[in-house]
Amino acid sequence: MADIINWLGEEAESLLSHRCRGIPRDSLHLPGPDFVDRVVTESDRSPAVLRNLQALFDHGRLGGTGYLSLLPVDQGIEHSAGASFAPNPAYFDPANIVELAIEGGCNGVASTLGVLASVARRYAHRIPMMLKLNHNETLSYPAIYDQTLFAQVEQAFDMGCVSVGATIYFGSPESRRQIMEISAAFERAHQLGMVTVLWAYLRNPAFKHEGTDYHVAADLTGQANHLAATLKADIVKQKLPETNGGYRTVGFGHTHDRVYDELTSEHPIDLARYQVANCFMGRAGLINSGGGSKGASDLAEAVRTAVINKRAGGMGLISGRKAFQKPMDEGVALLHAIQDVYLSQDVTIA
Numbered sequence: 001m002a003d004i005i006n007w008l009g010e011e012a013e014s015l016l017s018h019r020c021r022g023i024p025r026d027s028l029h030l031p032g033p034d035f036v037d038r039v040v041t042e043s044d045r046s047p048a049v050l051r052n053l054q055a056l057f058d059h060g061r062l063g064g065t066g067y068l069s070l071l072p073v074d075q076g077i078e079h080s081a082g083a084s085f086a087p088n089p090a091y092f093d094p095a096n097i098v099e100l101a102i103e104g105g106c107n108g109v110a111s112t113l114g115v116l117a118s119v120a121r122r123y124a125h126r127i128p129m130m131l132k133l134n135h136n137e138t139l140s141y142p143a144i145y146d147q148t149l150f151a152q153v154e155q156a157f158d159m160g161c162v163s164v165g166a167t168i169y170f171g172s173p174e175s176r177r178q179i180m181e182i183s184a185a186f187e188r189a190h191q192l193g194m195v196t197v198l199w200a201y202l203r204n205p206a207f208k209h210e211g212t213d214y215h216v217a218a219d220l221t222g223q224a225n226h227l228a229a230t231l232k233a234d235i236v237k238q239k240l241p242e243t244n245g246g247y248r249t250v251g252f253g254h255t256h257d258r259v260y261d262e263l264t265s266e267h268p269i270d271l272a273r274y275q276v277a278n279c280f281m282g283r284a285g286l287i288n289s290g291g292g293s294k295g296a297s298d299l300a301e302a303v304r305t306a307v308i309n310k311r312a313g314g315m316g317l318i319s320g321r322k323a324f325q326k327p328m329d330e331g332v333a334l335l336h337a338i339q340d341v342y343l344s345q346d347v348t349i350a
Helices: 001-016 049-057 075-085 094-103 113-123 151-160 175-191 218-230 248-249 257-261 268-278 300-314 329-342
Strands: 066-074 110-112 129-132 163-170 195-202 234-237 287-289 315-318
Touching: 001 300, 001 329, 049 195, 066 075, 066 094, 066 287, 066 329, 094 110, 094 113, 094 257, 094 329, 110 113, 110 163, 113 129, 129 257, 151 175, 163 175, 163 218, 163 300, 175 195, 195 218, 218 234, 218 268, 218 287, 268 287, 268 300, 300 315, 300 329
Parallel strands: 066 110, 066 315, 110 129, 129 163, 163 195, 195 234, 234 287, 287 315
Antiparallel strands: none
């Protein structure tokens, strides 16, 4: 616990002692060792989906806790291989990506069709794998911002994946097509017994207004989470909220004064709690993303994000660049620091 307090610095007291009052913890379906039995078995998920979800929960250092620490490495497409792996060229080799997830004690590894397929026979039985189905490739010029299917659900099943992931850019002109594509893909994944994970991201130039980026507003990301859960995402990946009031400031859509006056506050845990509430009060697990690598501050930022996610009622962290753009031993140490937050009984639900 001393290490966690040290990494939180001046925010330690605020982040570790805060209590959420707008949406109390008793109203949530919280992560725990019995999450599948207590929550997921009430749904229409098949025994095969329950088995694979339990396999995710049971693997790695967080095995048996109901929390998840996942390593995602799809940035070779999303940001280019050079931008992603030049800081540490060892990760051009997919085997090192999976080895980092194993050595780092992760519950699972998420990556692209090519990455996982190239090493599936070596690793599918050693760590749960998640195939990311669609991507925004960045070689097109002028740049476009869309998610295109690179893989079929059946390919994930055939190589032994326990889950599939996908991104929808909610708010974009292409979002309606993406919704239809991923709805069909998730239904097929559930038929084959795989867990579904949605990167529920926002994408619209209008969401940046007068110097504030409302792509990370609690009200807008919360609605993206609600749409993700409606698409039967078992787990929702979302960026940590940094602000609020996107509906009001941008001036569109529908909201309610109580969202801002009672259910949330400016405290980061209250903002994240609103994200959890929109995941059907935690029936779909919220995992927050770790964000890009900034160098020396990465470990402290990762611990801070983990504390906020856990205390808000979230299910874990999915952190990539902060881990794989470093030497492996440093990446492992960062992943372990994240996991230590979820293993600590002193970091409680706010």
